[in-house]
Amino acid sequence: MNMHKIISGSFFILAMTVNFGFFYGDPTILIEHSSYELFAAIVVNLIATVLKLGDRTQLGAVLLATSIVADIQLIASATVWAFAEYIVKDVGTEAATAIVSLSGGALLANIVSVILFIADTIKSKR
């Protein structure tokens, strides 16, 4: 057991759970999706990405890739939201669905990442 493993592991899983928290709910109704949760998801995902930096193994590279995908999806989701709010000045059903489904994509990436992480843990001999 080492401290770095605990911290990074908890962030990997937290990234997935917070992401799920935002994603969960009727995609057409934006009230069901809290902007605070999206913010938290972005921050936690960024931290998870940084924690995955610098691992030179094959697995480390794949983990980093999934994290980057999740970041891109979540930031895209936030960008769509800001665009709809300030430029179009109307967050309609179409925008709401886009925001939620983008975060859904991020969720998939996060799930893959967590599965890989768990698989690696099970494989390890200690």
Add this chain to the structure above:
Amino acid sequence: MNEQIIWIILKRLRTPFLVIIVTFAISILGLVLIPGTDGNGNPYQMTFFDAFYFVTYMASTIGFGEAPYTFNYEQRMWVSFAIYFTVIGWFYGIGAIVSLIQDDALRKALSRNSFLNQVKRINQPFYIILGYNGITKSIIDRLNGKDYRIVVLEKDEEKIDELILENFYPNVPAFVGDATNQKMLKIAGIHQKNCAGIISLFGDDMVNSKIATISQLLNKKIDIIVKATSKQQVEHFKSMNLKHVKNPFDIISKRIYYGITAPHIWLLEMWMYGHVLKLKNRDKFPKGRYIIYGNGRLGTAIEEGLKKAGVEYVIQDFDTKKYIKRKNTTIFGDEEDMASLEKLQVKESVCIIAATQNDLINLTIINRAKQLNPDISTMARENSLDDLNIFQASKINKIYVVERILADATYNYIARPLADLFIMEARKKDDTWAEVIINMLHNITGKNPTYFETKIDDAHAYALTRKLSEGEQITLSNLRRSRENREELLHIVYLLLKRGEEIYLMPNGSMPLQLGDELLIVSDEENYDDFEYIVNNIYELEYVLGFSANS
């Protein structure tokens, strides 16, 4: 290798990134949560976008002002906390990136990368030189950029800095690395197709032997030029099938032998190494009794040469280290030393050779010997190249600098292969032959000729190659005509012609040329220029061969 650089950067940037993300996140969240007031005094909640925008320019100390509305006091209290919080995080991040540039591991990875790229980009044949010092520098000076490029591996970083300050053109890629490590040899490009060879002239025979073995395993096709200072070592290298073993002491021993028995052959050889083509009085080896002072490797080599030449000599035992330790001085010549010189019969001898390993002792031996016998001819070994001026000033007849002999031999082997061949062939002849040749060279090409090597191929003799491949018969003497007036002769001498494995010493003028022939030509710059015009320019060639302008 690029990979490695990226990984180093990523690993180092982990903490700064984390700090920036966390400080930003906390500041943004605070701004969103604290209720604000809009222009009309109504309550207003900042959105995430507003907060992100504000924090971004606040943290980077750009500071566009309070947006979207002027802040109230709750917000300002939070912002004054956030300023210190984020700005410190931001500066830490920038500081980490700047210090990363100075990071030792990264710098090493970067320089290794640029070295690799430099070596890869060389498209001429190149030699890998191991170790940078006086010898290898003089090889680089002469060899670099002519037909070959040079790559240097050196253990000592300071020496690499020295090399960089030399500003060689074209650039000599150099890298800090242990030459006996095969990884370093691979980095230096030993696997590359255009790697012509590797030069290892370390003082330690063991190191040379190790390098030769590794290099031969890594690339069978390259030339391996190694130094060997003992007979056993030479035998060992020969058994490894290395053709180019340079033993400086052997060279000296042979030179002494030829210098005494066949001075004109000696002169031809020395001329190939840059000596003027004239036997000066001080160059002549006197006839009589020789004294060798010092029986180290050089002393023994000289002894061997003298013995072979059948000259009477005595050799004096001398241990430099013990001498310095015992007498606590490097000045030779107290009463005991003088007595030993007397005992060696300096007054009855014609030549004294100071071959110890200390320059100062060598100089003082010569001085003392001259005191006893002003007519004695002197030779001395010089150990470090820095003292050259003192040695030249002290009017010693011959100075042996082992390092320089080694550098010259290596250079000639690589850049002047025909000159090397010529020396070997000339040694089979007798002294009268050499004297005739020297007189002929003086008559035709002047008092101080130089020599050139060329090959009959597209690159060196374009016009001639075309004529020959059309089936024309062209002899050596056909080409020996002035391009100003074809009735007059060009002042050049063909010293040697190499056709495949066959070597023709002083080839006959009626000999027809073939494609691929290699020629060793003696001439001066001007006449050789003319020769190059003739073999490269089709009009000059046709004029010289006697085609009339109309036909």
